[in-house]
Amino acid sequence: ETGVTQTPRHLVMGMTNKKSLKCEQHLGHNAMYWYKQSAKKPLELMFVYSLEERVENNSVPSRFSPECPNSSHLFLHLHTLQPEDSALYLCASSQAPGVSYEQYFGPGTRLTVT
C-alpha cells in the first residue's frame, strides 16, 4: 500500500481557510487522478492528469484547484470550501489513462469542513 501516498490523512478546515492535499506515487505511472468519496454515493472522478497535463475535469467547482508539477506528484488546492465538500478524497495513479489500465489508490484524506 505504499505505492501511492497521501498527506495529510485527516484535515479539518474552516470555510475561509486555504489548504492543500498532496499525493505522491512511487509506481512509475504516467496518469494520476483525484476522486471524491462521499457516504452512500459512488466515487466521483474530479480530475485526470496524463503526463502532467490535465485531460479531464468533471465540472468540479473552482474552489478545487489541481496541480501536477511532475508525473509523481499531484496536489489539490482547496479554498472557501462548503460543508458539503466534507468527504474522503482519494488519489489514484495508473500506467496510462487508457481504458484497460487498473488504478492504484492512496489511503485518502478525510476532509471535514466546518
Added chain:
Amino acid sequence: AQSVAQPEDQVNVAEGNPLTVKCTYSVSGNPYLFWYVQYPNRGLQFLLKYITGDNLVKGSYGFEAEFNKSQTSFHLKKPSALVSDSALYFCAVRGDSGAGSYQLTFGKGTKLSVIP
C-alpha cells in the same frame, strides 16, 4: 452513458461458505470491468479486471469474477469466505467507445460481512 449497478448494499455469508457479490453494467462498445476492495480507513485496492478473453477472471486473495455478456454481469466470487474478506467491494466499468473519456464509473459498493 455508462453505469454500474450493485443491487445489494450488504451481503452476509458464513465463514467457509462461497460468496457472490453481484454487479451489472451498461456501456457503449466493449466493456472493461474491474473489481476493487476497500477496507476501513484505507483506499481502494485492485482485485481483478476483465479486458478480453476468458470469461472467468482470477484475481488477488482467491477472488474470481465471471463475465457474462448476454446478462451484462460481472459477479465477484470466492469459493470459501474468510472473516478477513469483510470489506466494501466496488465494481467499475469503462467502455471502449465514446469520446475519449477517462471516466471509470463505479458502483455504490457492497458491504460484505463474513460471519465467524
